[in-house]
Amino acid sequence: MTTSDSTPTGDGQPLVRALNVMKSFHGNEVLKGIDLDVERGQVVCLLGPSGSGKTTFLRCINQLESIDGGRIWVDGDLVGYRDDKGQLHHLNDKQVAAQRREIGMVFQRFNLFPHMTALENICEAPIQVRGVDRKKARERALDLLKQVGLGDKPAAYPAQLSGGQQQRVAIARALAMDPKLMLFDEPTSALDPELVGDVLKVMRDLADQGMTMIVVTHEMGFARDVADHVVFMDGGVVVEQGRPADVINNPQHERTRSFLKRMRTEDEEAAADAAAAAEG
Amino acid sequence: MTTPTTDDRPGLIDARPVPHPGRWVALAIIVILIAMMISSFVTNPRWDFAKAFEIMVQTPVLEGLVKGTIVGTIGAMVIGIIGGVLIAILRLSTNPVLRGVSFVYTWFFRGIPRLVLLAMIGSGIGFLYSKVDFGVPFGQQFASWLGLSQDFTFFTLNVNQFSSTLLAGIVGLGLSEAAYMAEIARAGILSVDKGQAEAAAALGMSRGKAMRRIVLPQAMRVIVPPTGNEAIAMVKDTSLLSAIPIITELFYQTSAIGNRTLLIMPAFVAATIWYLLIGSVMMVGQYFLEKRFGRGFGTKPTNKRFARPAGAGGA
Numbered sequence A: 001m002t003t004s005d006s007t008p009t010g011d012g013q014p015l016v017r018a019l020n021v022m023k024s025f026h027g028n029e030v031l032k033g034i035d036l037d038v039e040r041g042q043v044v045c046l047l048g049p050s051g052s053g054k055t056t057f058l059r060c061i062n063q064l065e066s067i068d069g070g071r072i073w074v075d076g077d078l079v080g081y082r083d084d085k086g087q088l089h090h091l092n093d094k095q096v097a098a099q100r101r102e103i104g105m106v107f108q109r110f111n112l113f114p115h116m117t118a119l120e121n122i123c124e125a126p127i128q129v130r131g132v133d134r135k136k137a138r139e140r141a142l143d144l145l146k147q148v149g150l151g152d153k154p155a156a157y158p159a160q161l162s163g164g165q166q167q168r169v170a171i172a173r174a175l176a177m178d179p180k181l182m183l184f185d186e187p188t189s190a191l192d193p194e195l196v197g198d199v200l201k202v203m204r205d206l207a208d209q210g211m212t213m214i215v216v217t218h219e220m221g222f223a224r225d226v227a228d229h230v231v232f233m234d235g236g237v238v239v240e241q242g243r244p245a246d247v248i249n250n251p252q253h254e255r256t257r258s259f260l261k262r263m264r265t266e267d268e269e270a271a272a273d274a275a276a277a278a279e280g
Numbered sequence B: 001m002t003t004p005t006t007d008d009r010p011g012l013i014d015a016r017p018v019p020h021p022g023r024w025v026a027l028a029i030i031v032i033l034i035a036m037m038i039s040s041f042v043t044n045p046r047w048d049f050a051k052a053f054e055i056m057v058q059t060p061v062l063e064g065l066v067k068g069t070i071v072g073t074i075g076a077m078v079i080g081i082i083g084g085v086l087i088a089i090l091r092l093s094t095n096p097v098l099r100g101v102s103f104v105y106t107w108f109f110r111g112i113p114r115l116v117l118l119a120m121i122g123s124g125i126g127f128l129y130s131k132v133d134f135g136v137p138f139g140q141q142f143a144s145w146l147g148l149s150q151d152f153t154f155f156t157l158n159v160n161q162f163s164s165t166l167l168a169g170i171v172g173l174g175l176s177e178a179a180y181m182a183e184i185a186r187a188g189i190l191s192v193d194k195g196q197a198e199a200a201a202a203l204g205m206s207r208g209k210a211m212r213r214i215v216l217p218q219a220m221r222v223i224v225p226p227t228g229n230e231a232i233a234m235v236k237d238t239s240l241l242s243a244i245p246i247i248t249e250l251f252y253q254t255s256a257i258g259n260r261t262l263l264i265m266p267a268f269v270a271a272t273i274w275y276l277l278i279g280s281v282m283m284v285g286q287y288f289l290e291k292r293f294g295r296g297f298g299t300k301p302t303n304k305r306f307a308r309p310a311g312a313g314g315a
């Protein structure tokens, strides 16, 4: 697509730029002007208490929700609209779909297609959307399954896989479209604790390969080690953001501090539980 | 009661089952009833099963069975299922005009009895419009205003000829069935988790493709069982085709023979046996369809635990 001169992103500029993004549900203001830049190859972790609007913001980026105000650009393209000399026009369904296929999304509850095997789940979009040749799509899907550590499971249906395995298939499914950007919405919070590590490892590998990622997570360890940039949201606004070491170890705002403290207590409780279970 | 000491470790379980005397009583009653029925079949000459079997294989009966009943059912169900799914999709569309069209369709065709609908198609419509021209809307009116020789009619259907054919009957039953199938399909589509369509959309699939490839195949699991019901009901409703009137149909033919030969009961028995046979075959078909669309749902989903709700509110 063409980039108009007002476009704030492009080569050498952020892959994602959100400016003053606003969203309400039936008069309930959920996003109150979010600003966020994501550089190419960066991993950005979104932290924040329940109801702060993290999921909503991610869904706005790939247009599962429409925004009421502000603008989002991905790779230089205005998301959801065409800007004709200051007048916005809605994109049609086809153009929306074209924008979405450049963005991979991983859901909290996996949302694999239950009537298809792991391999079919991964092949589906490349074949149906990109028109990739069946044989090539299968080969690529097998490679991706290996990459997420499930090379032996191509024929398994989602119901035959553990939650952690399902989430890794879901990541492979998103990667099969060769997205520029990956969005993760609490990818490990529906998982039993012992399955979280496998999924986080796949995400770490992906980060190491240079994938641009926006990750909503409560895994502080992951945010601290993998993220280049951490954003703390509360009540629909970005309260504070910066390098993980600064935000997590030395938060400036009271709200960030109390949230992190609560997370830490829960982590310790979970660790204590695990230790108790191991002993018992 | 006293708890035994742990030194006395219990072994394998060998327990008597719970007694069910009621089952044995019921079984005895049923056996007696069946014996009485068989004895009446054998001793009452008016049942005359031999004649019933003869009637079953007479040429007009077989012709009626194949054309009116079997072809009629298949045709009406094909129209009904395709039409029903389309109407259900319209009903779930975001376009209020399409939603309205779908609602009115269902309201109308669900509201009128099939017998009345078929009688109307058979004689009423042909009386109102003896022929239907397919062309540019109001083309004939414009042409006569402007005095043109071309009246923009491309194709003419002779309604009087069409309205008494089996095809007209099939279309009538199919239109009526579509109204019921629409509700079944709608329930099926709504039964599929919203996350499925979202996952498809996030992969860049168009809405049509997501519906065809992702949502409908899963909805089929919910759609197939009641559709089997509908199909079996349709087999029986093909007997209404005689209202068109179409007489190449199983029940009309068997009862005609019964009336002519005064073998009234054997004729009914002949029809009953055919209907039961068709119904049985369809149940087998339904079993395989259910298996096909149950793919991936066979094993119980693994226990998904929704761990730790996010930060706030938690102590």
Ligand SMILES: Nc1ncnc2c1ncn2[C@@H]1O[C@H](COP(=O)(O)OP(=O)(O)OP(=O)(O)O)[C@@H](O)[C@H]1O
Pocket: A025, A026, A030, A048, A049, A050, A051, A052, A053, A054, A055, A056, A057, B310
């Ligand atoms: N479709 C919707 N309709 C109405 N309200 C909604 C909808 N989706 C989200 N909300 C509201 O928006 C607010 C933010 O929700 P969101 O899911 O974005 O929060 P979150 O930060 O992801 O929380 P969590 O950590 O619990 O996932 C909540 O108050 C929620 O009730």
Ligand SMILES: [Mg+2]
Pocket: A054, A055, A056, A185, A186
């Ligand atoms: Mg959320």
